[in-house]
Amino acid sequence: MMTMRRTGVYVDGTSIDMNGGHGMRYDVLRALAGRADAAIQRLHAYLTFDERRATRSPEYEARVKGYQAALRDKGFRVTVKPLKHYAEEDGVEMIKSNSELGIAVDALSETATLDTILLATGDGDFVEVVRALQKKGCRVEVLGFDSVSAELRDVADQFINGYLIPNLLPVRDAPPGLPVWGQIGSRVRGVCNRFEQEDGYGFIAFWSSLPNTPLLAATETSPAYFRGSSLQDPTTLSRLPSRSIVLEFELASPTRLNGIPEARGIQIVSGA
Template sequence: MNHNVQSSARVGVFVDSNNIRMNGGYGMRYDVLREYAVRDGSELVRCNAYLSFDRVRAEEDDMYRRGQANYTDNLRDFGYKVIQKKVRRYDNGDDRTVTKADLDVEITVDLLRQSKNLDRVILATGNGDFVHLVRALQDEGKRVEVLGFDNVSGDLRRECDQFVSGFLIPNLLPFRDREKGADEEEWGELGSRVRGVCYSHTGRGYGFIRYMKKISQKCWSTNTRDEESPYGSAFVHDSSLPEGIDARRLPSRSTVFEFDLASGEDPEDTWQAHNVTVAAR
């Protein structure tokens, strides 16, 4: 069977940038997100990023102003339409100023209007307020995929057609504990650092972590024994697990591990997870 047939589906990417940045996705690579969106050969029709802009702070803080300008310029270079909303300031009556820039309405209106020309929607957010929006899009026959990092609403996870943890997509989020130039091996190669979840544990002192080796049109195929599956499996001994992880609670899809891919004592052995840390839980 030929699995390389290009899809004729039309896809749109809508990023709640404020929510993503504040919930584990700071530094997310928007170019990689585009690559992930068209992994099956779909046509990318819409590509929107929604973020706030503090005009008062920009007037007082030149570094903030230049940083925001560079950030939005990069997004536009990647082909994103940038929708900015000015931060509003309120006096809470306690001699403190509260800032607010809620973009839920803008995202909802744009999605309801622009999704008419789409078959599939990727909504990058963890905000549970979008549950009803997801239902409305599905009622119109759209497939809705949600991508998020930390603090993703459980209702949103359950309502969408597919939830994907951004931590698990190769190269979408840089490793914060790695110096520039430290990643000499490509994600998924022996010696590289990757992220994954423990999908199997024997209860006898070891388990296995599944990780995505590469972005592929068969991202739904999690069977690591399938030659066309983009997923790999790494052996992990309980002694290698980070402090605070109770092996009796494994397997777990909610705990995301970061680790180095190392070879076993026998070249034919399954690769092993070394230097394991927790990325999210």
């Protein structure tokens, strides 16, 4: 009898917001963690709050506290750390919030009830935390968007590019009534895994729906055909194929005999 996989989610909200993930949908993140019938045991979100700004702006305080309440409604335990203001030697004011210790303590203390940990951050300070979690028998998946530490990517059991997960991050400037991600007419994101420089065409791999397997594999993605002229920045063509360049595009009806949808209006959203 197969044992149900137990999962915990730990979101470094500041790192995610500051590095491409602002607006991330926590309900989709929860669904990703619970894919393949995993049992979600822990849902943690670590956020910051600027107390000084709140005293000056009731609108800010109401917006932030409303956001925190919405995350709690989605089942997340929300831990709030105050932003600290301090001045550098040159007089420039800096702000800082440190959630790393709280995340590390919670994750390490909860490993006995977890098989997989989904850590949403790009902060390289978590490298040793990931190693410690792995030594305790946990599989650690790291999810991030931009500016993810290379060492953190490498030490993780799997790095998940948040841009590629269907609906995790809203599509840029999406007009009302846009078809659901993966349908013809929708805008989706993927990476170019093949490009024929001489012939000027290639293929983009993307997930047409939220993955539902314990291990996320490129073989489970769908292909979209594209012509080089569909890329809004043609200077990027010389760098294709590339797994580090995330492309956002419209899925159009197939124009080729093989029935593969075509990618049009291709924009670079990460890795430029």
